[in-house]
Amino acid sequence: MHPAPTTPSPAPTSAPSSATSAASLAHWSEAGRRGMEAFYALATEDYRQLAAARDWAGIFRDLAAGRDRLTLLDVACGSGKFPTALLATPAVAALAGELVVETDLLDPSRFSLDEARGTLAPPFVGAADHECTVQDLVVRPGGWDLVWSTHGLYALAPDEVGPGMARFVEAIAPGGLGVVAQATTASHYLVVDEAFRGSFDPDGVRVPYTSAEQVVAALAGLPVTVSEELLTYRTSVALDDRATAEGFLQRCVFDDSVSLEAMEADPVLGGYLASCVEDGRWVFDHAVSLITVRHA
Numbered sequence: 001m002h003p004a005p006t007t008p009s010p011a012p013t014s015a016p017s018s019a020t021s022a023a024s025l026a027h028w029s030e031a032g033r034r035g036m037e038a039f040y041a042l043a044t045e046d047y048r049q050l051a052a053a054r055d056w057a058g059i060f061r062d063l064a065a066g067r068d069r070l071t072l073l074d075v076a077c078g079s080g081k082f083p084t085a086l087l088a089t090p091a092v093a094a095l096a097g098e099l100v101v102e103t104d105l106l107d108p109s110r111f112s113l114d115e116a117r118g119t120l121a122p123p124f125v126g127a128a129d130h131e132c133t134v135q136d137l138v139v140r141p142g143g144w145d146l147v148w149s150t151h152g153l154y155a156l157a158p159d160e161v162g163p164g165m166a167r168f169v170e171a172i173a174p175g176g177l178g179v180v181a182q183a184t185t186a187s188h189y190l191v192v193d194e195a196f197r198g199s200f201d202p203d204g205v206r207v208p209y210t211s212a213e214q215v216v217a218a219l220a221g222l223p224v225t226v227s228e229e230l231l232t233y234r235t236s237v238a239l240d241d242r243a244t245a246e247g248f249l250q251r252c253v254f255d256d257s258v259s260l261e262a263m264e265a266d267p268v269l270g271g272y273l274a275s276c277v278e279d280g281r282w283v284f285d286h287a288v289s290l291i292t293v294r295h296a
Ligand SMILES: C[S@@+](CC[C@H](N)C(=O)[O-])C[C@H]1O[C@@H](n2cnc3c(N)ncnc32)[C@H](O)[C@@H]1O
Pocket: 021, 024, 025, 028, 075, 076, 077, 078, 079, 080, 081, 082, 083, 106, 107, 108, 109, 112, 132, 133, 134, 135, 149, 150, 151, 152, 153, 155, 156
């Protein structure tokens, strides 16, 4: 594989801006691979549902506007689960040979950039890497036809959401499209984070995960039109598959030190987990906002 060209965006030499961001970065690493795999034993379903929620092949064609290519910036690319889910759909796979989606990847984690790059296949063709946070992105002249972030903005501190979304909007080319998929406060990801921090972070070192509501509020101050659609994902794991449940939950909170047993024994987190039990399974419900952004 050819190394991707790097861009003028600042390398992540500065310390993570919060304990939440530090926990995220520590887990998006080779050392965190097992936890990542445990998480995606369930969360791959999120991306499958996201891929089914739109006519993405049609969106690519519209943005290409008669050309044979378009440019994409994948913000917080993680390990590339969204492109992977899209490639599994016949409509996007069939674009190979017809259209090139020149894909720039952005992530503060070198591990994530390398993982995501390894998943790309036509019509996605890897272009530049931006090894930085979204709030530190140096937007190239002209931006990108399509800028998306799928479940990528949780680790921004509250005061970084405004600057992060400002860079996101700046990155959308004139006539282009921005898409954000982000869990709402009612979603499992944010509920479990809240319960976990309440019991296992008593000094309040961590900051809460960013919600879709915060993303939309940040966009409200920018010269864009925004529309939202609520998606509901449901993932589940058998009650007796404790290893999978533990790995998934530990990754949700970026903390491998608290066992499933300890989580269940905690009055708040345990109460929440008990409320997720249905027919011999833990069932986790996600209320996710699919946010569409265009220049006003
Ligand atoms: C759950 S993954 C995103 C999943 C991804 N969209 C996919 O398709 O698989 C979250 C990613 O956000 C990255 N991240 C954390 N803080 C960030 C920030 N401030 N700006 C951009 N990315 C960030 C992490 O390093 C991690 O790779």
